Amino acid sequence: MANRPEARTNRFAVPGRPERLALPRRKTSQSGFALVAVIWTLGLITLLGMAVIVGARYRTKTSSNYAAVAAAEMAAESAVNLTIATALGATPDQGVNFPLRCRLPGGERATITVEEETGKIDLNTASPAALTRFFTALTGDQSRGTRIAAHVVEFRNPKAQAAPATKPAEARFTTVMQLDQIDGMSPRLFRTALRHVTVRSGRPEPDMDAASPATLRLLNVQPKQTPRKRGLPAGGSITIRADISAADGTRFIREALVSLESGNGRPFVIREWRRGDIDPSSARQQHPQGTARACLRVRDAAAS
Structure with missing residues (x-):
């Protein structure tokens, strides 16, 4: 008679209760690793999203700053050209005195000064x-x-060259x-x-009567007791300095070296454009919002 395999019995089974089948143990370590990976992925996505948002804001702010500086630079050059037009159109009795503080059409506040080169x-x-x-x-x-x-x-x-010069050295x-x-x-x-x-x-x-207040302070020269505002000279070379302040706080200074009555058939020649620096030794006077005149009105009044 063939031998039959004996049925396996659970020796720990309690009599009268059905025997429970043994279930395989779950792989908890793999499940925990997957959860950590999901959390890290979500965190990295969040960080990348925040970086994109911050970068976009920074680029927007930088572009806005560039646009503001470009607008202030254009306003400064417009103020210089406006001063030249005023100098050419004004009569001696209707000349504009400087420093001139006025308001440009774009709302920028302009402080325009004229410095004679003979005072330097x-x-x-x-x-x-x-x-x-x-x-x-x-x-x-x-x-x-x-x-x-x-x-x-x-x-x-x-030093003089070996060969004698036929004309004075430039x-x-x-x-x-x-x-x-x-x-x-x-x-x-x-x-x-x-x-x-x-x-x-x-x-x-230098001609101290034509020197700017900044030059007088530097050379320790006492200005006159009652300094008067100076108008535009009839000829010679001048430096027009336009100090522009926009409503958003942007500030730009442009200088132009201009020769009046250059003698070559043109009423003026712009010799050089420069970007000016802020003078820390002098406090720039600010005017209330409603007191500054429009620069175009000043020019029209001088030319009329």
Whole structure:
């Protein structure tokens, strides 16, 4: 008789109760890993979404700042051109006095000043004493000011060539931007000196009556007791400085070197455009919102 496999019995079974089948154990470790992976994925997606949102806001703000600066720059150039048009159209009795504070059509507040080049230090013709006094005042160091002044004189008077020259040597300084080539001229000193120097005065000493208040303070010259506003000169070279403040706080300063009655058949010539710096030594006067006149009305009043 064939042997039959004996039925397996659970020796731990309780009599009178049905025997339960043994179920396989769940793989809890794999389930926990999947849950952690899902949580990390959701976190990374959230971080990426926040990064995209922040980047979009930053790019929008940057584009807005660029647009504001470009608008202020255009307003500054418009103010310079408006001043030139006012100078050409005004009569001596109807001239506009400067500094002029007015409002541009776009709502920008403009402070326009006119600086005569005769009131500045001419890099080509200033005497060594005037140069030394000027650079000493800028640096606050007598020895350093003397060295820089000597380098300026050496730069504008190059050594004579071996062959005799048939005509006088031309001035080495053709623009004030060449001052950056002088030994000992730091970037900060260069930016500070730009507003006080010129290459179109032709004077050994600056004309203190035509000097700006900033130049007078630098040279420690006392201004007149009752300083009067100056109008536009009939000729010569001037620097028109337009300081623009937009409603959103953007500020831009543009300077233009202009020669009036240039003698070549044109009433004026713009020699150079520069971006101006804020003068920290002088407090800029602010006017209430409703007191500034419109710049176009000022120009029309001067030309009428």
